[in-house]
Amino acid sequence: MSRTRIGLLHGGASYHLTTLADPVVAGYQPCPLYLPDLDEAAGRARLDELDVLIVCDRLHPQLVRRHGQALLGVARRGATLVVLGEVEAHTWLPGVDWTPRPTNFWWWRTGDDPGIQVHTPEHPIWHHLDTKDVVWHYHGLLHPPPGVTPLASVDEEGATAGLILYEDRVSTPGRILVTTMDPVHHHGSNFMPAATRLLHNLLRWVSVAD
Amino acid sequence: MPTDTWGSTTTQAARYSGASVLALTMGDDSGLAGTPRVADLDLYRLPGFDLSRVCGLLLGAHLDQIFLRRHQGLLDEFISRGGRLAICGQVVLPFAAGLTPFVPLAYRNVDDLTVRRVGEHPVWHGVDPHDLTFRRGVAGFYGRGYYPALPPDALVVHGLGPNAYPLDAIYPHGAGEVLLHGGNDIWGYAGDTTSAARMTPQLLDWIMAEHGGAKR
Numbered sequence: 001m002s003r004t005r006i007g008l009l010h011g012g013a014s015y016h017l018t019t020l021a022d023p024v025v026a027g028y029q030p031c032p033l034y035l036p037d038l039d040e041a042a043g044r045a046r047l048d049e050l051d052v053l054i055v056c057d058r059l060h061p062q063l064v065r066r067h068g069q070a071l072l073g074v075a076r077r078g079a080t081l082v083v084l085g086e087v088e089a090h091t092w093l094p095g096v097d098w099t100p101r102p103t104n105f106w107w108w109r110t111g112d113d114p115g116i117q118v119h120t121p122e123h124p125i126w127h128h129l130d131t132k133d134v135v136w137h138y139h140g141l142l143h144p145p146p147g148v149t150p151l152a153s154v155d156e157e158g159a160t161a162g163l164i165l166y167e168d169r170v171s172t173p174g175r176i177l178v179t180t181m182d183p184v185h186h187h188g189s190n191f192m193p194a195a196t197r198l199l200h201n202l203l204r205w206v207s208v209a210d
Numbered sequence: 211m212p213t214d215t216w217g218s219t220t221t222q223a224a225r226y227s228g229a230s231v232l233a234l235t236m237g238d239d240s241g242l243a244g245t246p247r248v249a250d251l252d253l254y255r256l257p258g259f260d261l262s263r264v265c266g267l268l269l270g271a272h273l274d275q276i277f278l279r280r281h282q283g284l285l286d287e288f289i290s291r292g293g294r295l296a297i298c299g300q301v302v303l304p305f306a307a308g309l310t311p312f313v314p315l316a317y318r319n320v321d322d323l324t325v326r327r328v329g330e331h332p333v334w335h336g337v338d339p340h341d342l343t344f345r346r347g348v349a350g351f352y353g354r355g356y357y358p359a360l361p362p363d364a365l366v367v368h369g370l371g372p373n374a375y376p377l378d379a380i381y382p383h384g385a386g387e388v389l390l391h392g393g394n395d396i397w398g399y400a401g402d403t404t405s406a407a408r409m410t411p412q413l414l415d416w417i418m419a420e421h422g423g424a425k426r
Contacts, residue, residue, distance in 0.1 A: 012274035014271065017302040190355060191350065
């Protein structure tokens with residue numbers, strides 16, 4: 001079987017560059033794609049060569065939005081699009097709403113329950129991710145179109161308030177995985193072991209595409 | 211580079227008239243809106259922007275360092291002619307005179323992340339290093355690594371851990387100066403209830419001090 005061709009769309013921030021230099025990440029031989037290069041046809045053409053495109057967290061939202069259709073094109077031709085947090089995905093992914101929530105960086109110290117629930121335990125993603133990898137802070141809640149597969153949600157007052165991780169196989173012939181967590185930022189900033197595990201395990205999952 | 215979403219020239223003129231300090235942003239905001247003589251400027255609009263009346267630039271942890279590196283000449287000239295640069299975050303691609311890469315610290319405990327004052331500078335006057343080490347009881351927000359290869363004439367203000375690895379430093383270049391902080395943005399502490407909040411006004415005072423800021 002040929003190697004899965006993974007693209008990492010990044011914005012040149014320190015944590016993007018540090019993540020690209022991480023030997024574990026480099027082991028997947030990802031193709032680095034610098035967001036401003038998508039302004040050129042040659043940059044956009046590189047999207048056509050990928051099996052998986054990972055849109056790194058914390059990109060300039062106006063730039064991402066401008067290229068939203070090109071990014072969606074990856075899923076529309078049947079490949080995998082992974083959209084990480086803080087890229088205003090609700091402004092360029094079809095049918096998605098987002099509601100803000102205060103970011104609780106301190107839940108593990110204050111004893112607050114972040115209210116994160118894991119869904120669809122039979123989903124193959126959980127062969128690669130530990131459920132603990134998705135229990136940390138998140139940046140707002142997603143309200144996706146009907147028919148998607150929920151993978152992690154936030155419960156408030158006993159009911160699901162929104163999703164923080166889901167897989168969409170209904171909107172396009174491919175698959176779109178969306179989260180409001182920002183693992184590249186925290187991994188690349190040398191700060192949070194759970195973020196590192198989420199990033200590394202996501203890469204492992206997409207590299208064995210099922 | 212982006213050309214389509216930056217607003218009309220009239221709006222820009224109003225926003226930037228009288229601004230002495232620009233906070234460079236990535237489609238977000240610096241949180242300094244409403245501070246007199248400070249304005250946000252999208253990083254991608256920096257080339258071609260008239261900096262002749264600007265005395266300082268705030269460069270935060272989320273900026274595109276590939277783009278900054280491509281415009282190092284602009285930044286170096288700004289410092290050389292007397293401008294002041296405050297750079298926060300982790301420098302991976304050195305993009306201005308005197309910068310070298312940040313090194314992450316292999317920390318094991320709170321002692322490794324304890325901020326130690328090793329020099330004095332007006333930006334940190336009255337700031338208790340304890341309020342930098344801990345934020346809501348959590349260590350590490352202020353710094354998790356260091357700059358091992360600073361210019362020889364750098365003044366190191368804070369070091370990290372028992373070995374006081376350099377975390378905060380100021381060094382001259384030409385007629386200007388660079389303030390380097392290897393952690394989360396200093397101006398992100400402006401709303402804190404501790405002495406850490408003093409850093410933001412003191413940073414702006416320091417930037418404007420040598421430029422007749424108080425006289426205008």
